Amino acid sequence: LAKTTQPISMDSYEGQEVNITCSHNNIATNDYITWYQQFPSQGPRFIIQGYKTKVTNEVASLFIPADRKSSTLSLPRVSLSDTAVYYCLVLNSGGYQKVTFGTGTKLQVIP
């Protein structure tokens, strides 16, 4: 299982772009990267998923360099409602999936 490392916390002002980086040095060929967002007392919400290069959807972008040993979740123009914990997960596409949540990154958006 690829272990992930993220900053424990980040602060950002409203309207700014926020980039959260996750390290996964021992990612395997069949692994892909998924990011979730969790608000207090709620279940995690799927944000974005990718295997390599760049993926973009209506809420975020995911940048994955060629060596795939890290990934960056980019949130454009954050608002107060984006204050949450963001989890980076590395999951295997080739077999039994065992999910290990790391500590996540607590993003605090400041007015």
Place this chain on the structure above:
Amino acid sequence: GAVVSQHPSWVICKSGTSVKIECRSLDFQATTMFWYRQFPKQSLMLMATSNEGSKATYEQGVEKDKFLINHASLTLSTLTVTSAHPEDSSFYICSASRTSVETQYFGPGTRLLVL
């Protein structure tokens, strides 16, 4: 799409009683469902994985006789906390995926308080 519900959203019970939590995939069939527990200010901890029609696979340190999991259909899994004690008080979250290797979609969680 990919909506997962849990019931109840919160429950308070007396020590020694059993509590059942339901997890449903509302708009897709979930071959695999997962159960997690989350204590305050901590990350999610996987308790067990269940595949429809099969016995659940429990993580190390999770008592299978205490946390009974049933996944009898492709849209419903239940977690029963038997003989609950105050230390079982936690936030229980389920997730569901179409297959064991696809994206997991999480329920809203169930807050359990054992008095």
